[in-house]
Amino acid sequence: MADETNPAPHWQTDFPIERTEATAVSRRDFARYLCLVSGGLAAGSGFVALKAQLAPPAEVVGEHLVCKVNDVPTGGTHAFVIAGSTIPYILIRLESGEWRAYEQKCTHLSCAVYYKPGTGQIECPCHNGFFDARTGEPIAGPPPRPLPSLEVVVKGEDIYVKAFRHE
Amino acid sequence: MSNFREAQSKAHPNKSNTLLSALICVLIFNIGMQIWLLYTALNNALGKHTRIAWPAFIGSLILFLIGFFWLYFIPMGKDKNQQPGKNKYR
């Protein structure tokens, strides 16, 4: 075997002289790349599952004072954060007199959303996403999920928020 | 040794071509399903419905394994018919 001439050593196939040879991807290699991508996607799914299992997003614990009832006019909003967390929230006093508190991060790409007074809708200006201000459900545009919300408790003149009880 | 396979390949040179195309189609189809699974799992996990994440992962893994062992069927064309020891670096 030693005296056999080898017409195409490794370096020649890996670093061919002709440019076209270097850039051409054979269909066999393409199939292998597809398999590689497939492995990557499976790994990504595994990561999502692990993250959901091991590091679920922290829940809000306890009740937190936000502001006084008189601080927010009807149809108005009040931005707040909960102590010890950086998630921005908005408190909305709907025209119907109901109170709502939502995370101020669009579920599409995390832009800041705002309440459009008089429409009953929360708008995300980035890609024109709209949410129903009563339920937080997305009603138009790219957002795929409802806005995460907090329960609003009115005690006399004070407004508190707390996490919704999960079933 | 029988030269049946060789003769067949010579008589129908398109065969491995078609096979390879079919193989790639199946791989692309699998990847499409995996993208959908990943999207669904992520979307639901972020919306606090985490129970779909593990089944989606298992499905995705199975699809990957199918694709992986699918590669075994890639027709190797002329290279495979070469005599052992000759041009083995090709």
Ligand code: FES
């Ligand atoms: S970030 Fe809100 S719609 Fe895209």
